[in-house]
Amino acid sequence: MGxxxxxxxxxxxxxxxxxMxxxxxxLGRPLRLVTAKDFPTTRRRRPAAG
Incomplete structure (x- = not known):
């Protein structure tokens, strides 16, 4: 989850x-909570829209 x-x-x-x-x-499994320090980093990390 981002x-x-x-x-x-x-x-x-x-x-x-x-x-979470x-x-x-x-789901019966652990999830990972992911964030970034700022919006530019978030944008670089996210998958391409498609």
Whole structure:
């Protein structure tokens, strides 16, 4: 799951980590929460739209 970096990465992990528990439970596997320090880094990391 990717989250746009509107806040400090530590705050983002704290805010969104609880949200990860439902899909992890439904999928039966761990998910990884990914964010970046800024929007340009996020744009470089995201897959190409297609």
């Amino acid at each position: 989250i746009f970096p509107r806040r400090n990465p530590t705050v983002i992990y704290t805010m969104f980590s609880p949200l 528990s439902f899909p992890e439970r439904e």
